[in-house]
Amino acid sequence: MTDQATADLWPGERAEAARRLLLAAVESFAGRGYHATTTRDIATAAGMSPAALYIHYPSKAALLAEISRTGHRATLDLVERAEAAEGDPVGRMRRLVEDFTVWHARGHTVGRIVNNELHALPEDAFAEVAELRIRIEETVRRIIADGVAAGAFDVPDIRTAARAVTSLGIDVSRWYTDRSSESPEELGRRYAVLVLRMLGARNA
Amino acid sequence: MTDQATADLWPGERAEAARRLLLAAVESFAGRGYHATTTRDIATAAGMSPAALYIHYPSKAALLAEISRTGHRATLDLVERAEAAEGDPVGRMRRLVEDFTVWHARGHTVGRIVNNELHALPEDAFAEVAELRIRIEETVRRIIADGVAAGAFDVPDIRTAARAVTSLGIDVSRWYTDRSSESPEELGRRYAVLVLRMLGARNA
Numbered sequence: 377m378t379d380q381a382t383a384d385l386w387p388g389e390r391a392e393a394a395r396r397l398l399l400a401a402v403e404s405f406a407g408r409g410y411h412a413t414t415t416r417d418i419a420t421a422a423g424m425s426p427a428a429l430y431i432h433y434p435s436k437a438a439l440l441a442e443i444s445r446t447g448h449r450a451t452l453d454l455v456e457r458a459e460a461a462e463g464d465p466v467g468r469m470r471r472l473v474e475d476f477t478v479w480h481a482r483g484h485t486v487g488r489i490v491n492n493e494l495h496a497l498p499e500d501a502f503a504e505v506a507e508l509r510i511r512i513e514e515t516v517r518r519i520i521a522d523g524v525a526a527g528a529f530d531v532p533d534i535r536t537a538a539r540a541v542t543s544l545g546i547d548v549s550r551w552y553t554d555r556s557s558e559s560p561e562e563l564g565r566r567y568a569v570l571v572l573r574m575l576g577a578r579n580a
Numbered sequence: 581m582t583d584q585a586t587a588d589l590w591p592g593e594r595a596e597a598a599r600r601l602l603l604a605a606v607e608s609f610a611g612r613g614y615h616a617t618t619t620r621d622i623a624t625a626a627g628m629s630p631a632a633l634y635i636h637y638p639s640k641a642a643l644l645a646e647i648s649r650t651g652h653r654a655t656l657d658l659v660e661r662a663e664a665a666e667g668d669p670v671g672r673m674r675r676l677v678e679d680f681t682v683w684h685a686r687g688h689t690v691g692r693i694v695n696n697e698l699h700a701l702p703e704d705a706f707a708e709v710a711e712l713r714i715r716i717e718e719t720v721r722r723i724i725a726d727g728v729a730a731g732a733f734d735v736p737d738i739r740t741a742a743r744a745v746t747s748l749g750i751d752v753s754r755w756y757t758d759r760s761s762e763s764p765e766e767l768g769r770r771y772a773v774l775v776l777r778m779l780g781a782r783n784a
Binding site: 408409410411412491492532533536537539540543544546547548550551558563566567569570571573574576 | 612613614615616695696736737740741743744747748750751752754755762767770771773774775777778780
């Protein structure tokens with residue numbers, strides 16, 4: 377059940393046991409919801425004892441916090457790379473929407489958890505994740521504002537437009553499944569066309 | 581915590597006790613998630629005994645089924661009313677997006693449950709809700725296709741465009757709160773402008 381995007385979130389540098397616990401937590405939260413999952417469920421799914429789990433994570437909330445932080449850092453990272461890419465605002469926005477859509481389609485399991493369980497985060501993790509979300513939203517707004525300043529976009533309300541761009545991408549995690557007829561990449565290209573039109577791009 | 585839109589879903593015609601249970605179920609599912617909610621939680625929130633709950637609903641799944649059916653019927657209803665409205669496809673799509681957005685903003689609590697707990701529905705309710713979702717999606721596609729045929733819209737891929745229209749509206753339930761700076765109506769108007777641009781509307 378673990379999709380590639382979820383596995384990619386925690387590459388080799390981390391202790392193998394911690395990685396197994398994170399993947400088991402993603403599957404357990406996705407399967408029965410965060411609140412109904414126990415640390416015992418997660419330990420069992422990882423093939424470990426609850427005592428072994430506590431060596432790595434003090435609670436299921438600590439696992440959720442790590443999943444949410446990693447997921448948000450990964451999306452902020454791709455959004456910032458799109459902003460730093462060469463080319464004009466149209467090209468940077470196209471790349472942002474393509475990459476953001478692909479991430480949420482390929483990582484739909486972890487994307488759902490990361491976006492639906494914010495209220496369950498411990499206070500410090502919530503503050504950190506809220507800050508990452510603000511930076512994602514601000515980066516999208518900056519690219520739109522750059523495009524408006526360059527005369528490439530025509531946007532009456534940058535805040536609402538940026539919200540629509542991130543919302544479209546995030547919601548992909550809700551509806552996309554491995555049985556969806558479009559590949560993540562194809563969906564990303566189509567969404568980029570729709571978003572550029574939404575932003576009144578001159579030559580989209 | 582009950583928002584007006586949730587209360588409006590079950591107007592007076594139903595037994596008062598059943599209505600109280602539905603509202604209590606919405607609040608309980610929203611607060612701790614469907615899986616972690618017990619029928620005792622719901623009965624307590626409704627000021628009733630578990631035995632009194634079972635007179636009206638055999639299980640929490642039956643409550644979820646009723647909430648999901650009612651929510652989906654209400655959104656199908658507003659989508660079909662938009663399709664049947666007088667005027668051209670641009671006007672009908674504008675109305676659809678405005679009403680769909682307002683519903684998901686005002687009813688964000690029930691909207692989240694209805695869209696995130698599909699997998700928890702009993703089989704017969706799932707089949708019925710899946711059918712309602714298909715009809716919503718098909719109605720949106722028909723309005724787009726009408727607009728394309730009339731030369732009012734320019735859409736390379738009707739399926740993806742219809743998906744984006746419903747996705748934008750549904751995701752409003754995830755992020756909208758009673759503290760959001762835009763009113764549901766203002767957000768609806770802004771989203772209608774963005775969607776009409778997405779569809780390449782000639783005079784949006």
